[in-house]
Amino acid sequence: MIRLACSIPKKVVLACSGGRDSMSALEFLVRGRRDVTVAYFNHDTPHGEAAETFLRGFCDRQKIPLVCDRYVARGEEEKPTESTWRDARYQFLSSFGMPVITAHHLDDVIEWWLFSSMRGNPKLIPIQRQDMDVLRPFLLARQSELHSKFSEYPHIEDPTNKETVHTRNFIRHEIVPKALRVNPGLHNTIKNLYKRQENV
Numbered sequence: 001m002i003r004l005a006c007s008i009p010k011k012v013v014l015a016c017s018g019g020r021d022s023m024s025a026l027e028f029l030v031r032g033r034r035d036v037t038v039a040y041f042n043h044d045t046p047h048g049e050a051a052e053t054f055l056r057g058f059c060d061r062q063k064i065p066l067v068c069d070r071y072v073a074r075g076e077e078e079k080p081t082e083s084t085w086r087d088a089r090y091q092f093l094s095s096f097g098m099p100v101i102t103a104h105h106l107d108d109v110i111e112w113w114l115f116s117s118m119r120g121n122p123k124l125i126p127i128q129r130q131d132m133d134v135l136r137p138f139l140l141a142r143q144s145e146l147h148s149k150f151s152e153y154p155h156i157e158d159p160t161n162k163e164t165v166h167t168r169n170f171i172r173h174e175i176v177p178k179a180l181r182v183n184p185g186l187h188n189t190i191k192n193l194y195k196r197q198e199n200v
Contacts, residue, residue, distance in 0.1 A: 002028070002149060005127045005139040005194070011035040012135075013067075013100045015093055018051040018058075019158060024150040025103035025138060030064070031150070039096065041089040042070040043080070047158045054156040067096075082166065094132045104136045107143040109190055111171050114179060124193055140191060 016022040016038045029036045042048040059066035069092040116123040164170040
């Protein structure tokens with residue numbers, strides 16, 4: 001089984017995009033007999049519409065509760081950013097009043113650590129968000145491990161994930177492979193940082 005970074009309560013909300021990561025996390029929670037509600041935040045993009053339709057169909061067939069919300073621009077001229085989407089998404093998730101699970105994994109941690117390191121302040125993704133009840137239990141598991149063990153549920157891919165215009169995707173596709181050439185044991189390095197800093 002996957003080693004968890006923290007325990008998961010019996011009744012939770014899963015922040016779900018419909019992508020492979022969050023659908024694997026949903027499968028994990030359902031197999032573990034958690035009472036799970038799926039929460040989807042639509043960024044009001046063409047893929048956002050497709051993902052919401054996908055999740056509504058899947059959750060209806062599986063009899064899994066689903067709650068959706070949508071990004072609303074403040075004006076016609078506003079151009080949403082990753083930051084404004086994130087803030088609106090967490091505002092939505094905070095409204096549930098119960099623990100929220102995200103599907104962040106060890107590969108996400110490496111991307112964030114590299115990004116923050118290049119800005120002079122290396123950081124790990126916190127296992128628990130301090131200002132609201134958000135838990136990230138999969139931070140010690142590699143993406144490939146999560147996918148291989150929990151792959152029965154279908155998913156929908158965001159085509160922009162392959163684009164390198166956004167910094168996050170550039171780090172994922174261009175910088176991480178080169179960092180792994182320098183240190184093939186980078187995943188273990190990051191795990192050890194958690195052991196020292198978070199006492200996992």
